[in-house]
Amino acid sequence: MPNMIQERRIILEHLDRAGYTPDLGCYRRHGGYATFERCLALEPAATPEGQTLSGPEQIRLEVRRSGLRGRGGAGFPCGVKWSFVNLDSDRPIYLICNADESEPGTFKDRQIIHKDPHQLIEGILIAAYANRVHQAFIYIRGEFIEGARILDRALDEARGAGLLGRDILGRGYDLEICVHRGAGAYICGEETGLIESLEGRRPYPRIKPPYYPAVLGLYQCPTIVNNVETLCAVKHVAAMGGNEYAKLGVPGDPGTRIVCVSGQVRRPGYFEIEIGKATLGQLIHDLAGGLHPGRSLKAVIPGGSSAKVLRAGEKYKLKFARPDGKEIEREAALLDLPYDSASLAAAGSMCGSGAIVVLDDSASAVEALANIAEFYAHESCGQCTPCREGSLWMHKILQRILRRQGRPADVDNLERIAHNIPGGRTVCAFGEACSWPVQSFVAKFGDEFRQMTAPPP
Amino acid sequence: MNTPSSASPAAGCLRIPPALEAAVAERIARYPQPRGAALMVLHALQDHFGFLSNEAIEWAAARLGVQPMQVLELATFYPMFRQEPPGRFHFKICRTLSCALAGSLALHARLCDRLGLDPASHGPQTTADGRFTVELVECLASCHTAPVLFCNQTFCEKATPEQVDRMIEECRSAPPEADGS
Ligand SMILES: Cc1cc2nc3c(=O)[nH]c(=O)nc-3n(C[C@H](O)[C@H](O)[C@H](O)COP(=O)(O)O)c2cc1C
Ligand code: SF4
Ligand code: FES
Numbered sequence: 001m002p003n004m005i006q007e008r009r010i011i012l013e014h015l016d017r018a019g020y021t022p023d024l025g026c027y028r029r030h031g032g033y034a035t036f037e038r039c040l041a042l043e044p045a046a047t048p049e050g051q052t053l054s055g056p057e058q059i060r061l062e063v064r065r066s067g068l069r070g071r072g073g074a075g076f077p078c079g080v081k082w083s084f085v086n087l088d089s090d091r092p093i094y095l096i097c098n099a100d101e102s103e104p105g106t107f108k109d110r111q112i113i114h115k116d117p118h119q120l121i122e123g124i125l126i127a128a129y130a131n132r133v134h135q136a137f138i139y140i141r142g143e144f145i146e147g148a149r150i151l152d153r154a155l156d157e158a159r160g161a162g163l164l165g166r167d168i169l170g171r172g173y174d175l176e177i178c179v180h181r182g183a184g185a186y187i188c189g190e191e192t193g194l195i196e197s198l199e200g201r202r203p204y205p206r207i208k209p210p211y212y213p214a215v216l217g218l219y220q221c222p223t224i225v226n227n228v229e230t231l232c233a234v235k236h237v238a239a240m241g242g243n244e245y246a247k248l249g250v251p252g253d254p255g256t257r258i259v260c261v262s263g264q265v266r267r268p269g270y271f272e273i274e275i276g277k278a279t280l281g282q283l284i285h286d287l288a289g290g291l292h293p294g295r296s297l298k299a300v301i302p303g304g305s306s307a308k309v310l311r312a313g314e315k316y317k318l319k320f321a322r323p324d325g326k327e328i329e330r331e332a333a334l335l336d337l338p339y340d341s342a343s344l345a346a347a348g349s350m351c352g353s354g355a356i357v358v359l360d361d362s363a364s365a366v367e368a369l370a371n372i373a374e375f376y377a378h379e380s381c382g383q384c385t386p387c388r389e390g391s392l393w394m395h396k397i398l399q400r401i402l403r404r405q406g407r408p409a410d411v412d413n414l415e416r417i418a419h420n421i422p423g424g425r426t427v428c429a430f431g432e433a434c435s436w437p438v439q440s441f442v443a444k445f446g447d448e449f450r451q452m453t454a455p456p457p
Numbered sequence: 458m459n460t461p462s463s464a465s466p467a468a469g470c471l472r473i474p475p476a477l478e479a480a481v482a483e484r485i486a487r488y489p490q491p492r493g494a495a496l497m498v499l500h501a502l503q504d505h506f507g508f509l510s511n512e513a514i515e516w517a518a519a520r521l522g523v524q525p526m527q528v529l530e531l532a533t534f535y536p537m538f539r540q541e542p543p544g545r546f547h548f549k550i551c552r553t554l555s556c557a558l559a560g561s562l563a564l565h566a567r568l569c570d571r572l573g574l575d576p577a578s579h580g581p582q583t584t585a586d587g588r589f590t591v592e593l594v595e596c597l598a599s600c601h602t603a604p605v606l607f608c609n610q611t612f613c614e615k616a617t618p619e620q621v622d623r624m625i626e627e628c629r630s631a632p633p634e635a636d637g638s
Binding site: 092101102103104105106107109110135141142143144145146176178180181182183184185186197198199200201202203218219260261262263264268269270301305355357359363367368371372374375378379 | 487488489490492493494495496497499500521523527530531534535536537538552553554555557558579594595596597598599600601602603607610612
């Protein structure tokens, strides 16, 4: 078929190849830890402006130049986040790798952990060295029992090879990495809830400000929290240089990202693409094998269960920069949306955690939303009244509608509740996360909801 | 703080083998403050005893340098922790969207049906003979191989009804002393 989109595997380059194993020897044979060794050996270098940059400063500069955005869901630029850390503070600086991977539809971090754990460890080593960190944690969700074992084994191998612990590779740098298991609570993925959990408390998120982790994180110390995939990308930024990395993807959203496609497609899977260089249609049809025979597309949830749903047939206005710099507007259909933050934002949704869930015409919008609402009702930490009560009400109303006991006012009630949870009324972004699906499903599939709540004739 | 288990009166009837004692101490030493190791210690205790008894919670509290209440509030918050022994074979079926679209709720209903449990109940249910526990859990991060489930620590992908039937049969015919994991 002409113009079939191809993956652009950088992070996933080796990991599904025959014979590639998760042990240190295999990783090393594929060039593993060479980037970290080079980072550790960086000599102070002068900039054109006459400044002298230490090795760690050079790494941080490359990450800033790369424009790499976090892959955990919020998409915050990694280099900017790192710049909030006060490196001159006399307190320890911590690094936490967020391996909680609990956003429904997301399954990329697990693949990296299972099949290429040393790549993640190398990313952590580089990020830690760049930011004067001597203690790092990998917060891994409790259900990843095998993943935690694999990481522990890989860390032991790295320690045995002098890549971890005291005086790493004889260069005077110390780092410990501790694998910490969660215990089944989604809210531990939220970075401040995660930190509370790591301190041995209930994972109640902290309010921002003042508790931005980079400023006041673990034990009130500066703390960098980055997703598994982000830390792997850091390794490649360090290997390629920030400017080279930034040539991949699109301006404002550089690099590659691993997109998880699941739901009603023929070949669900994870695909690493250059950001913005594949459309939703190419992801769904070329990479994920398209819909099941005889089915037509109904809707796409483009960035994890909290992303607003997009309905087949919708048209969006996208802005493009022409080569001469002028901006032009173009209309795009759902499947023509390039997979990048700006395009998804223009469509009123987001790339979030990079998880696409596809619904075909056999799916019920009410059932799909009820499923998502049950997730949020179960996972709210309960700290804020609007979120705790609102997520539960929405779940109960949707269950009632599914049992055909809905009332005509239920559709309006859902809208009103979903409207009253977010917008600064809650401690964390879970408030938004649980409202957006309800808002968007009810707005776009209102007819299905109303049909199911209509009084019997 | 780090006194032996006799520090708490109820902990007397709890038998902590030296290997577990050592594993807990080693875990705690990895954290800047002992309390940080709370989840790891609770996992170790639950893995050993199958659930978290009041005695285990008190023992953990003494180790972590906190009040038993501060450990209890973790045991009750995190879905993976249990305060009652589960069945010998513990099925956890993913109920979230991609798995539901692939038929996971029907698998759950089938299991419940075969075992005489309530298919409409999503939380953990244990058969009267204490052999099986069945519950629905949230997205297990393997949505591309939906539907997925755990039977004890065995992860089963693209699960089919026939496979679920076979698993029940295998569990039923497992010799009594095996732990089934
Ligand atoms: C409710 C909620 C759940 C989250 N779950 C995860 C998660 O499972 N994994 C993750 O990496 N980030 C998750 N995040 C985002 C984190 O708070 C944080 O932004 C991220 O780990 C930062 O890393 P990054 O900048 O590398 O993306 C979640 C956020 C919210 C509000
Ligand atoms: S918004 Fe919800 S999940 Fe977040 S802190 Fe409040 S109650 Fe907890
Ligand atoms: S929905 Fe079941 S593993 Fe994600």
